[in-house]
Amino acid sequence: MSAIDTAPPRSLGGRLGDLFWRRPGLLVALMLMPPALWLGIVYIGSLLTLLLQSFYSLDEFSGLVVPEFTLATYAELLRPSNFDIILRTVVMAALVTIASAIIAFPIAYVAARYARGKWKALFYLGIMLPLWSSYLVKVYAWKLILAKEGILTWLFGTLHLSWALDAILAIPAIGGNSLSVSYIGTFLVFVYIWLPYMILPTQAALERVPVNLIDASSDLGGTPAMTFRNVILPLAFPGIVAGSIFTFSLTLGDYIIPQIVGTSRLFIGQAVYTQQGTAGNIPLAAAFTVVPIVIMGIYLTVAKRLGAFDAL
Structure with a gap:
């Protein structure tokens, strides 16, 4: 009897290993x-179901x-x-994106050109640390900071600049009784929350x-x-x-920040929440949801042509 005839049968794992070796695909x-x-x-x-619902009516x-x-x-x-x-x-998302780019660029430039060793580690820690805390905690903290009794109002008063704050809040389109119930406050919180997402790609x-x-x-x-x-x-x-891409899309779909900080006027995320919740108009909520999807589809197409995906 030959050695081949007396060899024990291959195990299932061995046979599967041979199969995967011959067919890696x-x-x-x-x-x-x-x-x-x-x-x-x-x-x-879920996206296709959402798209289908948007073509229904109530x-x-x-x-x-x-x-x-x-x-x-x-x-x-x-x-x-x-x-x-x-x-x-859309206007708020565009303004937040522009402001984030202006603030992020010098920070990212200093980190990329001059930060070395422990200073670069400290830079990453400083950028990432706010992301580790609760999203809601940060938003509510900003609501307290921007409130009429908050530290920011106190600081303006201490510096004898209350008149400047009152003049800003008196602007009809963006002002309010306090920063916490104005578009200015909503804008500031948006910029703070999404700024790290602008700094890191720019720094890279x-x-x-x-x-x-x-040098040349x-x-x-x-x-x-x-x-x-x-x-x-x-x-x-x-x-x-x-x-x-991050700052614009995240601002476009967020509904928590405008719900907590800002006026009673709705943003897209709040409209979706209201229509599918209290109003019960699922088709209109789905149609509102399709709007940022279409906008981001166009935005991503333009961003790809500008080479944005190479920097991610």
Whole structure:
């Protein structure tokens, strides 16, 4: 009897190992199947259901959803009250993104160019530390800071600048009784909460700017302003756009901050919450939800062309 005939049968694990070795693509497919099913069913499936619901309508007499294809729900978005919600949210998201980019760039530049060793570790700790605390705790803390009895009002009074704060709050479009019930307060909290998401991509893009290009610009007679405008900013711009994806999209869909800090006027997230909750108008809530999805789809397409994904 030969040695082959007397060899013990291969175990199931051994046979599977041989199969996966001969067909590595099968192993990759099996490993990707669970997350792919989860993504397809839970995420994409819910988005398709949401899109389908947005083409339904609400019967005004019975209050029941009519499962018939119609564009009447989207037409409701063009009503002045609903269109103002969309416009208000987009403008706030754009302003928060611009302000975050302006504040984040010098911080990211110093960290990328000059921070080394323990100072760079301290930089990352300082940027990431606010993200480790509770989102709601931070928002409520800001509400107390911005309140009429808060520390910010006290600081203005101590510096004898109460007149300046009162003048700002008297502006009709953005003011209010106090910072905590004004668009200014909403804007400040948005910037504080989402600023780290702008700093980190910008800092990563600035670290990839070759130092020899900056030195060459100086050697060729370029002033610091010319070097910044023609060398640093174009090379760091994809990182800024990458950060703007986070700040813009997160502001666009947030409903907690405007609910706690700001006026009674709704943003898109609050409109979705109200329509699917107290109002019970699921089709209109779904239509409101589609708006930021479409806006972000356009935004991401533009960002990809600007090379933002290379900086992520």
